[in-house]
Amino acid sequence: MEMIAAMVYKLVDGATPQDYIEAGWGGQYAQHNHGLFWTDANGVPWCAFYIACLGDPIADLTENMATEQKARVTYEHLIYLEPSI
Numbered sequence: 001m002e003m004i005a006a007m008v009y010k011l012v013d014g015a016t017p018q019d020y021i022e023a024g025w026g027g028q029y030a031q032h033n034h035g036l037f038w039t040d041a042n043g044v045p046w047c048a049f050y051i052a053c054l055g056d057p058i059a060d061l062t063e064n065m066a067t068e069q070k071a072r073v074t075y076e077h078l079i080y081l082e083p084s085i
Contacts (some may be wrong), residue, residue, distance in 0.1 A: 005036050005038065007035060009034070009036060012034055013033070013034065017029055052067075
């Protein structure tokens with residue numbers, strides 16, 4: 001999460017309020033300025049409930065790999081949406 005947040009921060013660094021409005025992020029700017037507020041694409045805030053830890057290294061590693069694959073698919077979907085956004 002921190003790496004993604006740092007990349008987004010770098011992308012919006014120096015953006016004007018008008019840039020936010022044009023990108024459809026006017027509400028984001030109004031509430032958080034250039035600060036990040038971690039939500040999913042639907043605006044649902046991130047919370048610690050998304051973290052799974054069973055205490056078994058194999059089960060935890062498998063869970064982490066599955067989560068990374070889900071993130072990869074989401075990033076691919078975002079890439080496919082980019083030209084239409």
